[in-house]
Amino acid sequence: MPLGLTARRAARPDASDPAAPAFRCEEVTKTYGAGEAEVRALRGISLVIPNGEMVVLLGASGSGKSTLLNILGGLDHPTAGRVWFRNQELTALDDGRLTVYRRDHVGFVFQFYNLVPSLTAWENVALVTEIARTPMPPADALALVGLDARQDHLPAQLSGGEQQRVAIARAIAKRPEVLLCDEPTGALDSKTGVRVLEALAAVNRDLGTTTLVITHNADIARMADRVIRFADGHVREVATNADPIRPTEITW
Amino acid sequence: MVTVRGLHPLDRKLWRDLVRIRSQAAATAAIIAIAVTALVMSTTLLLSLEETRTAFYERGRMADVFATAVRVPERIAGEIARIDGMRQIQSRIVERATLDMPGLAAPASGHLVSIPETGQPTLNRIVLREGGWITPGRADDVIVSAAFADAHGLVPGDPVFATLDGVRRTLRVTGIGRSPEFVYTVSGSGFLPDDQRFGVLWMGREAMEAAFDLDGAFNDIVVSLSPGTDSNRVIEVIDRLLDPYGSVGAIDRSDQSSHAFLQSEIDGLVATATVLPTVLIAIAAFVLNVILTRIVDTEREQIGLLKAFGYGNLAIASHYWKLVMVISLAGTLVGFAGGIWAGYGVTRLYIRFFEFPALVLTLDPSVFLVTAATAAATASLGALMAVRRCLALSPAEAMRPPAPGVYGRSVIDRLGLIRRVGQLGRVMIRQLTIKPARSLLTALGIALGGSLYIGTTFTGGAANWMLDIQFSFSERQDVTLQFVDERAYGAIDLARALPGVLTVEPFRIVPVELSYGHRTERTVLQGLLADAHLVHPLDRQQRPIDIPPAGLALSAHLADTLEVGPGDLLTIRVLEGRQATLTLPATAVVDDYVGSMATLRLETLNRAMGDGPVITGVYALVDADRLDALFAAVKDTPQISDVVELDRTVEATQEMLDRTISVYRVLFSLFSGTIVFGILYNAARVTLSEQGRELASLRVLGFTKGEVAIILLGQLAILTVIALPGAALFGNLLAYVIVTYAMDPELFRLPFVITRGTYGEAALVMVGSAVLAGWLVRRRIGTLSLIDVLKTRE
Structure with missing residues (x-):
């Protein structure tokens, strides 16, 4: 630990069985608020996401895709139903153990990058590798997203696309089993977005990381192995794609 | 939501803002309350003591x-x-x-x-x-x-x-x-x-x-x-x-003597009642400015929005001015109550040192007016200075978040020291160094808060130090035996023959009036043997003074009062017996701590008085086990009028000091602690609102609440640690002012000594307040929403 300050760690969730599917959901429901103000974000979702796939979650705003991603990422608890990551039931974990789950297994990429503004690109990546079990060197992670020359730049000195690629480097540097991306190209123009998607595809292909990408952009779905369509808190359709295209073929 | 219909929208905003920042507002009001409390307390004590005295003097027809x-x-x-x-x-x-x-x-x-x-x-x-x-x-x-x-x-x-x-x-x-x-x-x-x-x-x-x-x-x-x-x-x-x-x-x-002592106490209180609240109000004004600047900084976008809607600078400034006035008024009212309570409490404690038949607790309405006005003016100044910067921005600029500061250029970065620190540590340090002025001002405020404790309670340690010197080195007798009147030197044998007496050393005390030029001062001449070792005047380095063969060694305070130096001839009117008038030179000035006297050799005194070998008492070392026998014998020895045990004097002095100082310790740890807490709590809350998104992001990345809290609490800790030496520095300054201007030097000159204990207590108060502030803010980190931050841009 940096600074010699060791936080109390919760016991590590057991998620060692790589043969199990990456995620399994059973009748997952999420309700916000109560009474008249009640919002049912997820209305009993059951699905299985196999290991190593590139999965795109499609749907309108409020369709429940972000809520599901948050639950899969250990950021939120479902109101009812059960969720497994491999053979570990996430819905049985408390906050402390969910923190450890995120730390050990999950990489996040957000629409607005969420980089630490006071840290350089290299330091933002190192922030995560310092607490990871088997990280790659921060420089390698940055090289994977094509940013080896920009390591010492602060977020404010980088373009939006570069910032998002730093965020991807930060997410993959710990060699996570799953990479969860919420609108990773939502704030980017087409050309920059494609570069970010290339980076995600490379990670999925080269590291075998199960990658879930939320998007509004149906074109992006064409690069996925599996596409899950959401509407009104339900999964409307799960389609597999035998021949995903390359990100460079996508435009918007 | 509280109903605020019928109010101007800005006033509704004011009300809801107050509810929203209530804990910060309370911490800020507490600082104002402290300054007001100090002012009301000291004036209440002073007025009550004066009124109590006046009432007693009138009722008892005190002579002139x-x-x-x-x-x-x-x-x-x-x-x-x-x-x-x-x-x-x-x-x-x-x-x-x-x-x-x-x-x-x-x-x-x-x-x-x-x-x-x-x-x-x-x-x-x-x-x-x-x-x-x-x-x-x-x-x-x-x-x-x-x-x-x-x-x-x-x-x-x-x-x-x-x-x-x-x-x-x-x-x-x-x-x-x-x-x-x-x-x-x-x-x-x-x-x-x-x-x-x-x-x-x-x-x-x-x-x-x-x-x-x-x-x-x-x-x-x-x-x-x-x-x-x-x-x-x-x-x-x-x-x-x-x-x-x-x-x-x-x-x-x-x-x-009774009146003179009382008067010197009142004079001391006047000085304290002036110096202390002034210092406190100055500190409060500064701290308010630091806090309000931080609060208003977080309101920046709202100010831009209001300007965009077409509100003028005056309307916006008065909106924030009202906010501050509400806080200030609340603080003032609490301060009034606290001041009256503390003033009465301290007066009751104080009055116990004096024999008054009745206590007249007095409040001066004008003090309340002046205090309220001062508090309001102080707060207004703080508010306007804080709002001014935001008002200067164009609405569009104000609505945008402030441009990210230039990270990574601090000394710590340039020296490469940052490489020794982990990423969480880097975030912590860069947050502090990105706005160095703000960090330093915050540390300065904390330091001033801590200095208040040092500058006021050091007196306890200093007095103990002084007593220790006085009674371990300068006065080493066990008892002082005073004869009824002057006795022939042979009376020494009478004393020596008393039970338990081991060693005796004679002295002669003569009450006199010393004059030099037009200045006169009543004091006593103390005649000692040249080689006296039980009681011997010391200089400030605790070295025995060589009592000059022909002249007087004067206490520095006495020499200052009379404006004499070595070599000057003093006229001495003896205030007993034949009332002889003598002339003796001042030959040495003793920079001593306690009392104010003129020491000379016993034989010089006797010769000048035209007497043979005469003494008025002896200092003695006695067998502690036979003290009661000694007392019994003294009761049956009409030649001895008084016996004073040094231990008892020391104990009584100690007890009085402890009683007074313990009250001051409580009072000023409260004062200091509130100021430090107020600054740090506000700093932490503002930092949390500025960095909340970042901290929540870290939680998402898998950092525990504890690790994330370290970033925030670490900043508080660093500020507090930086403030510690500052508190010592300003504490010294304040102590110096108090020693120099607010202490009556007649009875003793408090040395400018600040003990390690005082520093330690001040550090404890500061760190304790910081821990409390940190603990309260730490709880909020647990409530950070991990999901909200992901969906919003900064």
């Missing part, structure tokens, strides 16, 4: 001039009464007696004052607390001072065993009371009241005339003057009239 002689025929009193400007006059007999109190091994000193058998004297009347007046014709009736009665559990009807002029008598207590001339009583040798060992006994005039062989005569006279009468002129006439009768010189009330 006091004169003592040896034996004056009563008719002289008539002549004195005819002096122009004389209003009332009371001749009387004042003598001393040795009292043998049950349960007290040592003899006690009785200060006997005659009163008319039939009723109150015209001046210096007794306010009876219980019992009644003495009965005419009953020579053994006495009224006893309340402090002495309480120390011994005396009630009317109890006997008191006394030796009057060598004759043992059993006196009977008829009443218990107080008189304005004995508000603060010390026996000959101490400078603190010792109520067990010293008491005032009022006895019938005729009984005293008989006991002390003063038929038709008096030895003490007190007078009151018509308004506008020059007391110096009256004193001159009284001196001339009493001169043939062994007068030691009349004195004005201002030189009367």
Whole structure:
């Protein structure tokens, strides 16, 4: 630990069985608020996401895709139903153990990058590798997203696309089993977005990381192995794609 | 939501803003409350003490001039009464007696004052607390001072065993009371009241005339003057009239010991009541500015929005001004209540050192007005300075978040030191260094808060240090034995023969008035053997002073008052016996801490006085196990008037100090702690609102609440640590101001010494407040929403 300050760690969730599917959901429901103000974000979702796939979650705003991603990422608890990551039931974990789950297994990429503004690109990546079990060197992670020359730049000195690629480097540097991306190209123009998607595809292909990408952009779905369509808190359709295209073929 | 219909939208915003930032507002108001409390408290104490004194002096008809002689025929009193400007006059007999109190091994000193058998004297009347007046014709009736009665559990009807002029008598207590001339009583040798060992006994005039062989005569006279009468002129006439009768010189009330002590206390309070609140208000003003700047910084976008809507600068400024005024007003009101409470509390504590029959608690409405106005002005200034920066921005600019600061250029980065720190540590350090001025000002505020504790409570440590020096090095006797009057040198053998006495060293004390030019000062000459080692004056480095063979070694304070230096010739009027006038040079100035006296060699003193080898007492080392035997023997030795154990003096002084200082410790740890807490809590809350998104992001990345809290709490810790040396520095400054300007140097000169204990306590107060602030903010980190931050742009 940096600074010699060791936080109390919760016991590590057991998620060692790589043969199990990456995620399994059973009748997952999420309700916000109560009474008249009640919002049912997820209305009993059951699905299985196999290991190593590139999965795109499609749907309108409020369709429940972000809520599901948050639950899969250990950021939120479902109101009812059960969720497994491999053979570990996430819905049985408390906050402390969910923190450890995120730390050990999950990489996040957000629409607005969420980089630490006071840290350089290299330091933002190192922030995560310092607490990871088997990280790659921060420089390698940055090289994977094509940013080896920009390591010492602060977020404010980088373009939006570069910032998002730093965020991807930060997410993959710990060699996570799953990479969860919420609108990773939502704030980017087409050309920059494609570069970010290339980076995600490379990670999925080269590291075998199960990658879930939320998007509004149906074109992006064409690069996925599996596409899950959401509407009104339900999964409307799960389609597999035998021949995903390359990100460079996508435009918007 | 609280209903605020009917209000202007801005005022609704004001109200809801206040509710939203209520804990920050409360912490800020607390700082204002502290400053107001200090101001109200010190003025309440001062006014109450003055009013209490005035009331007692009026009720007891305190005299204006006091004169003592040896034996004056009563008719002289008539002549004195005819002096122009004389209003009332009371001749009387004042003598001393040795009292043998049950349960007290040592003899006690009785200060006997005659009163008319039939009723109150015209001046210096007794306010009876219980019992009644003495009965005419009953020579053994006495009224006893309340402090002495309480120390011994005396009630009317109890006997008191006394030796009057060598004759043992059993006196009977008829009443218990107080008189304005004995508000603060010390026996000959101490400078603190010792109520067990010293008491005032009022006895019938005729009984005293008989006991002390003063038929038709008096030895003490007190007078009151018509308004506008020059007391110096009256004193001159009284001196001339009493001169043939062994007068030691009349004195004005201002030189009367009880009054002089009380006055010096009041003077000290005036200084404290000025210095302390001023410092506190200055600190509060500064801290308010720091806090408000931080709060208004977080309002930046809202200010931009309001400007965009078309609100003018004045409307917006007055909106924030109102916000601050509400906080200030709340703080002021709490401060009023706190000030009255603390003022009454401190007054009650303080008044216990004095003998007043009733406490007059006084509040001055003008103080409240001035205080409220000062607090409002201070807060307004803080608010306007804080808002000014945001108002200067264009609406569009203000609505955008502030441009990210330039990270990574601090000294720590440039020196490469940052590489030694992990990423969380880097975030922590860069957050502090990105706005170095803000961080430094915050640290400065914390330092000022801590300095307040050091600058006020150091007096306890300094006084203990001084006592330690005084009583470990300068005065090493076990007991001081005082003879009734001057005795031939052979009296040393009398003392040496007493049980338990191991070593004795003679001294002679002569009350005098020293003059140089037009300056005069009453003090005592202390004659010591050249090689005296039990009691020996020391300089500030605790080295024994070489007592010069021919001249006087003067306390520095005395030398300063008289404006004399080595080589100057002093005129010395002896205030006893034949009232000789001597001339002796000042040959050394002793930079000492306690008392104010002139020391010279015993033989020089005796030669100058034209006496043979004469002493007035001895300092002695005694066998501690035989102290009671010594006391018993002294009770039966009429030549010895007083015995003072050093340990007892030290203990009494210590106790008084501890009592006062412990109150100050509590009070100022509260003051300091509130200021430090207020700054840090506000800094932490503002930091949390600025960095909340970042901290939540870290939680999402898998950092635990504890690890994320470290970033925030680490910043508080660093600021506090940086502030520690600052607190020491400013504490020294404040202590220096207090030592120099707010302490009466007459009794002792407090050394400018700040003990490690004081620094330690201040650090404890600061760190404790920081921990409390950190703990409160730490709880909020747990409530950070991990999901919200992901969906919103900064």
